[in-house]
Amino acid sequence: MGARKPNISDVARKAGVSNGLVSFVVNNRPGVAPETRQRILDAAGELGWRPSPSARSLSLKTSFALGLVIRRKEDLISADPFFPAFIAGLESVLASEGRVLVLSVVSDVAAELRTYRTLAEDSRVDGFILTDLQHNDTRFKLLEELGVPAVALGRPGEGVTVPCVQLDDTRGIAGVVEHLVGLGHTRIGHVAGDPAMVHGGRRRESFDAAIAEAGLDGTLVIETDFSAGGGAEATRRLLDNPHPPTAIVYANDPMAVAGLGVAQRRGLRVPDDLSITGFDGTDISGYVFPALTTVTSDPVEWGRVAARTLLAYIANGKADDVELPPAALLIRESTSPPARHDGAFPAGVPASARGTAAAHK
Amino acid sequence: MGARKPNISDVARKAGVSNGLVSFVVNNRPGVAPETRQRILDAAGELGWRPSPSARSLSLKTSFALGLVIRRKEDLISADPFFPAFIAGLESVLASEGRVLVLSVVSDVAAELRTYRTLAEDSRVDGFILTDLQHNDTRFKLLEELGVPAVALGRPGEGVTVPCVQLDDTRGIAGVVEHLVGLGHTRIGHVAGDPAMVHGGRRRESFDAAIAEAGLDGTLVIETDFSAGGGAEATRRLLDNPHPPTAIVYANDPMAVAGLGVAQRRGLRVPDDLSITGFDGTDISGYVFPALTTVTSDPVEWGRVAARTLLAYIANGKADDVELPPAALLIRESTSPPARHDGAFPAGVPASARGTAAAHK
C-alpha cells in the first residue's frame, strides 16, 4: 500500500547496473548484452516498474499525447455520430503505443485556435488530428508556425504539406445518383452540407457532376450547415418548388432523417412520392421507417489509420497519404421508382397498405 | 523563429531575481514584495513565458489532466448524443484552469479497467469522471486501490465515497407518465434501458412507481441495452402483446426514434394509435415526424459541474455532492389521447389527412 512507486534507480540497483543502461533497455537501444538486458527486464518486471511519462516528457520534450480539437456550434454539438466511432479507432492504436488522446470541444473559431496554440506551446500534445477541414483552413498556417505535426482527414487544399487520410465519398454520392437515375428519377435534389467545409463542398461537387453526367437538372441544390434543422428547412424549400424533386440526396444521415420527417409531415409517401438517401450509415438511419438508403463508411478504421499515420509522421518526419476504401452504397427502403414525374403528389396512403419490402417479425 | 522557448531562468534573470521567486509568483504564494512580484510578472509577460506543464508535472506529481473513459460496445458507439455536449461542458471549465481532458473510448470491461489503471499509475490524469454508472460498479474499488480521485455522474450505491453530480430523472419519468395518464392512457408500456446501469434501473423504477401510483398495469416493461436496435425489438414485443399498450415510454431518444419506426412500419398512427415518449431531448427527436415528446436535461451544464466538482475534490480532498435541476418534460407531437383502448388498431390513415398540430411552413 504505502510502498512508494519504484523508479529507474530501484531497477538499476536490483539489476546491478547503472540507470543509463536501464534506460537503454526500455528504449530498445542496441548494444546491451542479451543477458544483461534480460536481467534488467526481469528486475523491472518484478518491481512493476514502467518509465514515468512525466519524466520522459521533460527529458524528451514529448508528451506522448495526440490532440483532437472539435469545433461545433452549441446546437450542433450532439449532431455528429462520427466522432465516437472515430475516437474509438484512434484509441485502439494509441493504447497499444502508450499514447493518450487529449480531446477538446470548443464552440467558436477563436477558442479553437487558442486551444491549438496552447496545447502546442505547452507541449501537451505531439501532434494533431485535423477533422472537419475547411476550404482555406486557417489551422494549417497556425500549426506550421507552431511547428507541430498534424494529419488531415480528407484532402486539404493546395500548398498544405501535412499528410492526409482520406475516404473517397465522391463515389458514394455518384453511386447514390446512379441508383436513383436507374430507378427512373429525373428530378433529383440535393441537400448539401456546409460549402465552407471540404467534405461538404466535395459531396456537392460530386452530386453536380453525377447529375450533369446523367443529363439532369442540377439546380435543385440547397446548402446547409449539416444540421438536422438545416436539413429540415432545406427539404421544405425543395418541396415548395413548383416542380419539386422526386428524390433527395442528403449530405448526411441526420439531415436525411429530418428530411424524412418533413416529407411525412406533408403526407408524402417515402419512397413512393419521394425517395430519400442519407450519408454515413449511422445506426439510427436503419431504424427509422422506411429505413434509409445511405452510404456507409468506416469511421473506426478511419481513426485507426489516422492515428497510425500521425504517429509515423511524428516518428519519421514524413508519412504517406492514405486512401481508405471508398464509401459504399447501402440500399434499403427509402428509395424506389418515382410514383409519377409531374410534381403533383397524390394523397398519402398508409404505410400498412403499401406492401413494403421489409417484413419485420 | 528559431528562438528557443524561454524558461524560468530567463524570466528570473530578466527580473533580477532567483528562479525560486519566479516560481512563488506564478503560483500565487504569499510573501513576495508587490513591486518585485510585478517586475517578475512583467518579465514573464515580455518573454511570453508560461511554466512548462511537463516540468511542473514531474515536480508536483500532477498531470493537470482529467480522465474520461467511455465504454461502449462497438455497435453502440455512435448511439449516444450525450457525450459531445457533456464534453463541451467539461472543456469549458478545464480550459480556463489550464487543465486538459484525456479521453479514452474502449469496448470491453477488461480494456476499461486496464485503461483506468494505466492512466492512474502513469500519472497521466489527476482524477476521473465516471459516467454510465453500473450497479456494483467495479471501478470504485479499483480507483480506491489506485488512490485517484473521481466524481460520479449519478448516485453510486452504498459504501462509495466519491462525490457525485446527479440529475433527477425520476421526476422526468414521473412527469411523462402523469402526462400520459392525464391524456387517458391506461395501458402504458416502458422500453427500459440496461438494468445493470444505475440510470437504466432508476428510470425503470421511476416508471414502476408512477404506474403503481396511477393504479395501472405495470407489466408492460421490457429491458434493453439502450440501443436503437434494442428499442426496436422491445417495441415489437410490446406491440405483439394481445392487449398492447396505447403508449410507450422509452428510456432514451434513440430507442424512441427506433420505436417510432417500428410503429409506423406496422401502419400505426403515432400518436393516435400509439403515443411515444423519448428521454434526453436530443436534437433529432425534434425532427422526426411526429416530433417526440421527451424529457430534456442539460448535458453541457452537467459537464461544467462535474469538472468543477472534480477539481474541487482534487484540490481539497473533499467536495459536496451536487444536485442539478431535474429533467423537464417537453411535450411535442408524439403524445395524444388514445384513439381506443381495446388494443385492436384501425388501419392507418395518412399523416396528411390527420390534422396534425404542427403547421410547418
Added chain:
DNA sequence: CTGAAAGCGCTTACAG
C-alpha cells in the same frame, strides 16, 4: 523578504 541547492525521474552524450 530572498537566494542557493537539492530533487522530481528520466535520457543521453561522453568517457572508459
Added chain:
DNA sequence: CTGAAAGCGCTTACAG
C-alpha cells in the same frame, strides 16, 4: 559493452 554525470524546467524546504 558499461558507468558517471549533466540536463530537461520546474518546486520547495532550508538558510540567511
